[in-house]
Amino acid sequence: MTKSSEVLLEASIEVLKSLGWDPAGSVIENILVGNYTSEYGSWQFYTEIFSDEALIVVRSILGETTPDKYKTEMVELIARCNDGLPRANLEFDLDSGLISCKSYLDLEGVDLEAMDKQGFLQPLIGRLLSANFATLDIFIDAIKKVSTGELSAAEADRISLED
Numbered sequence: 001m002t003k004s005s006e007v008l009l010e011a012s013i014e015v016l017k018s019l020g021w022d023p024a025g026s027v028i029e030n031i032l033v034g035n036y037t038s039e040y041g042s043w044q045f046y047t048e049i050f051s052d053e054a055l056i057v058v059r060s061i062l063g064e065t066t067p068d069k070y071k072t073e074m075v076e077l078i079a080r081c082n083d084g085l086p087r088a089n090l091e092f093d094l095d096s097g098l099i100s101c102k103s104y105l106d107l108e109g110v111d112l113e114a115m116d117k118q119g120f121l122q123p124l125i126g127r128l129l130s131a132n133f134a135t136l137d138i139f140i141d142a143i144k145k146v147s148t149g150e151l152s153a154a155e156a157d158r159i160s161l162e163d
Contacts (some may be wrong), residue, residue, distance in 0.1 A: 005051035007112040007121070009058065012047050012056065015125045028032060036060060036133050043141045045132070054107040058132040062140070065097035066147045074099070076153035077146045081139050081160070087131035090139060099143055101136040103128055 012032055013023050026033045030049040035042060045060040056061045071094060078092045079101070088103035105128045107115075115121045142156035149157070 002051045004054045004107075005049045005111045007116050008024035008049045008054065008056055008107070008125075011116055011121045012049065012125050015122050015129060017048070017107060018122075018126070019129070022086070031064070038133070038137045039135050041144075043136065054066045054112060056107075056111065056127055056128060057104045058103065060101045060132055060136045062143065064147060065143070066092070066099065067097065070149055071097065072145055073146050073149075074143075077142060077156055080157040081142070085135060087127075090143075094109070099147075101132055103132040103135070112124060121135045 009030060009032075013027070016023060016032060021034050022121075023032060023034075030051055032047040034045055036045050038143055041062075042064050043060050045058060048057045049055070050057070061065075062078070071092075074092055078090045082089050088101050088158065091100045091102055092098075093100075105124060112121060115124075115133075139160055142151070142160040145151040145159075146156045
């Protein structure tokens with residue numbers, strides 16, 4: 001593990017602790033694994049530090065899968081939802097039917113130790129996590145309704161925009 005990745009990992013742990021997450025037993029090499037719960041749902045997330053690139057990737061994964069008969073509608077919904085998203089994007093695995101939200105922060109070439117000492121690194125990581133969690137939270141109801149066939153992609157997209 002490089003010094004940069006150690007700084008990123010420690011800063012990520014501190015941010016997650018400030019959000020009430022206890023990392024004990026949840027750090028696997030350069031990956032932090034946890035669960036996030038909001039009033040709209042819960043899901044597993046992981047934060048991975050790529051040691052050679054000064055890169056942090058956050059991925060939230062919904063546990064429910066989309067049945068085959070609704071996959072076409074889900075592809076349309078994900079495309080509709082992603083249109084214009086500035087800080088995170090939704091992804092859909094056609095084979096497994098799993099939906100995830102991915103966001104990342106690329107800090108290649110940045111003096112991470114200085115950034116951390118000046119107090120700038122943790123707020124950036126906090127914004128990264130918030131963008132990821134908020135993006136999935138905004139669309140989770142629409143995703144569930146399309147995944148069960150309750151609404152079409154267009155209907156669910158309209159409802160998520162109104163909320």
